[in-house]
Amino acid sequence: MKHLRSSIKTSKLTTTAGAAIVVSLSVMTITPARAVSSSGNAEADIVSLTVPALSEIDPLDFGEIVTGGGPGTVAISTAGVPTLAGVSHTPSSSHHQGIIEIVGDPGRPVDISMVAPSYPVNNGAFTMNVNNFDLGGGPNNAHTVTVGGAGTIDVNVGATLNVGAGQQIGTYTGSYTLNADYQ
């Protein structure tokens, strides 16, 4: 929980009679969703929000993919269900959707969106492309979720991995970036 500070500098007011009156409203500390008033008949209506915090619960894992050398795709749904073309999973494959936890103000809607439509995963000099990210609103769509009463909500992330013809075997890693913003 972050607090925001606002400072109103000293105002120097002079009466017509020449008397100098200095009213100082020094630092106001603003707490979330709480009106703050200061001395000197000052009034302030302040709305502030907790910065939504995003953290990883599970990585987006396309699992152990068996390739015969041809091109293929592995789509992981937001429920973690794979759809494969041209390749297969091992029976004990560890594939699953990404899961992200958002911590924010309870009951407040949060817009979530991808920063870019596709991201690479790399194995040294070798690369595959991941696209069609699904945050719950369908591939390539932004999505709105509402923070739960406990101040958190989990977001499931699906996407599609594109395996090239003759793709080098090995372990590929990468990352994706998303935004969360209060409506």
Next chain:
Amino acid sequence: MTSPSDPNMKKSSSGRVAARMAKTGIGAVMVTLSSVAMVKAIAATATMPILAKLIRSVEITVNTSLDFGTLAFTRDNAGMAVVDPASNVLTTDSSNSLIPVGGRPRAGQVTIRGSDLPVQVSMEQPEVHLTNGQDFVTVADFKFLNHAAGSRITITPDLTDLTITLPVGATLKTRVGQTSGTYTGNNRVFANYQ
């Protein structure tokens, strides 16, 4: 990892300080901060990991056929001959109905090429018939690696070259009244990632 995209709250257009002074007598001053409203939607950006492991499909190569060599037999008794995969040696039962007399008896050998993941290897049939066109002998009790391993094992290819070579043994069984001849047949080996 989270970072606010705009850590500073913006003041709205109404965020102004209105100071009004009313003079009554010697001087009274009231300062009013009218409608200092601060509203800002704050965005967060986070980067999350992606993982994928690409592995080659399993390949099986038959390097050597399982061979019981040349066996002499008696028509009056059934007999058994065993090729041990570990020792690559043929032995016969104690009935003396089968006697090795030549040829080159040896265990079969297959090479599995895959990834650094466990692979289950198994024989398709528990027993098969070898035929000479008229008669048959039975080959059963297939064994990988050694007598204790059985006909279904799980192995992990060597990390260096991602291959492993498996010897295959079995037991040949003749029947009473068996006819002579050259008997051939086959059994399939399956290999799949676990």
